[in-house]
Amino acid sequence: MQEDPCHFTISRTKGLIFVADGSIPAIKLATYRRRLNLGLEVGNYETNLQNACSLQRNMGSEFSCMIKEAKDIGLALGIPCLDSIEEAEAQCALLNSESLCDGCFSSDSDVFLFGARTVYRDICLGEGHVVCYEMAEVERKLGFGRNSLITLALILGSDYSPGVHGLGPESACQIVSSIGDSDVLQKITSEGLSFAKKIKTSKKQMGSKKTNSLDSEIHFNGNDNNSERKNECLRVIDAYLKPKCHPADSDAVCRVLSQHPFQRLKLQRKCAYFFEWPPEKTDEYTLPKIAERDLRRLANLRSTSSELGVDPPLQNVPVKCPVSRVVKQRKVQGTECFEVLWEGYDGLQTSIVPADLLESACPEKIAEFEEKTALGRKQNQRKPASKKPENRLAMAKIDLKLQNLLLDIESGSNTACSTSFSSKAAISEDRTTSTAVCLTKQDPHNAGCRAALSADTSQYEVIDLSSPSPVAQTHTVSRC
Numbered sequence: 001m002q003e004d005p006c007h008f009t010i011s012r013t014k015g016l017i018f019v020a021d022g023s024i025p026a027i028k029l030a031t032y033r034r035r036l037n038l039g040l041e042v043g044n045y046e047t048n049l050q051n052a053c054s055l056q057r058n059m060g061s062e063f064s065c066m067i068k069e070a071k072d073i074g075l076a077l078g079i080p081c082l083d084s085i086e087e088a089e090a091q092c093a094l095l096n097s098e099s100l101c102d103g104c105f106s107s108d109s110d111v112f113l114f115g116a117r118t119v120y121r122d123i124c125l126g127e128g129h130v131v132c133y134e135m136a137e138v139e140r141k142l143g144f145g146r147n148s149l150i151t152l153a154l155i156l157g158s159d160y161s162p163g164v165h166g167l168g169p170e171s172a173c174q175i176v177s178s179i180g181d182s183d184v185l186q187k188i189t190s191e192g193l194s195f196a197k198k199i200k201t202s203k204k205q206m207g208s209k210k211t212n213s214l215d216s217e218i219h220f221n222g223n224d225n226n227s228e229r230k231n232e233c234l235r236v237i238d239a240y241l242k243p244k245c246h247p248a249d250s251d252a253v254c255r256v257l258s259q260h261p262f263q264r265l266k267l268q269r270k271c272a273y274f275f276e277w278p279p280e281k282t283d284e285y286t287l288p289k290i291a292e293r294d295l296r297r298l299a300n301l302r303s304t305s306s307e308l309g310v311d312p313p314l315q316n317v318p319v320k321c322p323v324s325r326v327v328k329q330r331k332v333q334g335t336e337c338f339e340v341l342w343e344g345y346d347g348l349q350t351s352i353v354p355a356d357l358l359e360s361a362c363p364e365k366i367a368e369f370e371e372k373t374a375l376g377r378k379q380n381q382r383k384p385a386s387k388k389p390e391n392r393l394a395m396a397k398i399d400l401k402l403q404n405l406l407l408d409i410e411s412g413s414n415t416a417c418s419t420s421f422s423s424k425a426a427i428s429e430d431r432t433t434s435t436a437v438c439l440t441k442q443d444p445h446n447a448g449c450r451a452a453l454s455a456d457t458s459q460y461e462v463i464d465l466s467s468p469s470p471v472a473q474t475h476t477v478s479r480c
Contacts, residue, residue: 007088007108009101015293017101017256018074018081020067021088023054027239031159054086054244069274076267077286080256082246090114090243098248100257103132110158112138113149113240144173145181150240152176154193160236164193185237192230262290264346287348294322295353299361314364320344321362326369329355338366 007019024032032055057064071081084091092104093114103118104111111119112135122131139145144152155172157163167175179187187195246252267286271277277285298319305311314321324343327350331337336355342348358366 007092007104007106009092009095009104015297016074016079017095018071018079019088019091019095020071020081020083021057022084022086023056025086025160025239025244026053026055027160027235029055073267073270073274075260076263076270077290078260078262080258080260082252082256085244085246087114087243089116091245092116094243094245094248095253100248100253110153110240113146113153113158114243115146139181143177143181147185148176148181150237151184151188153240154188154233154236158236160239161232188233188237189230192233194229283347287345288351291322291342291345291348291351292353292357295357295361298322299357303360314362321365323358323362323365326358326365329369338369340365 007021009017009019074081082091089104089106089108089111092101092106093111093116095101096104096117097115103120104116105120105123107121112133117135119133119135120130121133122129124130135146138149152169152172154161155164155167155175156169176184264283264287268277268279268282271282272279298317298321301319302311302317305317322342322344324341327339327341329336330339330352332352337352338355338358339350339352340358341350355366
């Protein structure tokens with residue numbers, strides 16, 4: 001069994017806090033040696049506990065180097081790190097119990113024994129899945145408070161206690177439930193774990209034969225001396241109830257609760273070294289999440305202010321809104337989202353965020369987007385349909401056609417010929433409703449014109465103005 005290298009707490013306004021293990025508690029040395037395969041536990045277990053002190057970890061070990069690398073990447077991401085005095089779970093639990101953080105990320109179950117109220121486990125980032133355990137739910141559904149859990153650890157075994165042989169989880173739960181959470185530790189203080197032998201469970205009441213066999217199987221590890229067993233239990237209880245941690249008002253805790261900036265260049269160097277990522281790939285993976293984290297901090301700040309009865313407008317909030325404007329509304333895997341334009345993030349222009357997050361952080365941006373969208377739709381409805389300039393184009397074609405005809409007539413006659421145009425159809429003054437224009441050659445008896453026209457006929461062209469593409473048609477009539 002390996003120790004959990006990752007212990008995090010999550011603060012509502014500050015985000016994640018990385019907590020690293022410190023020295024190994026003296027009461028845990030036997031378990032630590034067993035895990036490292038350094039041999040069996042020391043024979044005189046109780047004597048060693050009285051004389052031993054906490055053990056500094058080997059900072060040059062592979063495990064310690066991995067922790068250091070994780071801390072470096074975390075600091076580049078703006079995640080502060082707190083080096084605990086001994087157990088990291090105990091430090092996380094203290095921050096949670098003092099309401100300095102909202103929950104603890106840890107796979108170690110004894111975090112509840114140290115006083116944690118909310119614990120997250122089984123994190124699956126790809127699917128967005130996490131299991132949350134609430135101490136209030138454990139107390140309500142199982143009837144086990146912190147004292148009961150410590151007693152179960154003493155009976156069933158933990159990092160600090162070898163446990164009691166012959167008692168399984170079911171029997172241990174029945175024993176603890178029969179005493180109650182408020183009195184169980186006091187019972188251990190006065191009698192040690194020997195009280196477990198005196199309590200008859202429902203299984204024991206089924207027959208004296210089973211009772212005798214069960215009693216013969218129950219025995220305690222360690223020294224048979226009852227006083228020594230009680231002292232051992234007291235040391236375990238104190239290790240859980242009074243762990244060595246940084247106090248809530250200490251300078252170390254105040255430093256990690258302060259805001260830590262995101263160091264983009266440092267993160268790019270770390271990712272290039274550890275993962276061989278180019279800077280563009282690092283920005284692609286991290287910048288949208290960093291921006292969303294800042295937006296979530298703004299949302300939590302405004303939510304907390306609203307709970308306190310203070311609801312200032314967005315421009316008066318002390319934290320600047322990272323969203324410049326909403327670009328468009330989207331739906332991602334059935335979830336309502338918005339594509340937003342960010343401000344103040346080099347290398348990041350737009351990304352998609354959940355609609356509920358944007359609504360809690362800056363509803364003013366959504367209202368501004370909806371107002372602009374509605375105004376655009378209204379303007380599109382009022383805008384008149386554009387008319388094709390068919391008449392204007394037709395008249396331009398007519399003018400060009402008439403000029404060409406005039407040039408043809410002039411080129412066909414070697415002498416000056418006066419021509420005029422007269423309308424043989426009704427032509428309105430604005431020239432937009434005309435249906436036809438007739439081109440005639442006046443005075444066919446003119447000498448100049450006779451050279452260009454035949455003796456028996458005269459020609460004229462008719463142009464239909466109602467057609468989108470007017471075409472001149474030539475008609476031949478007799479001179480008479």
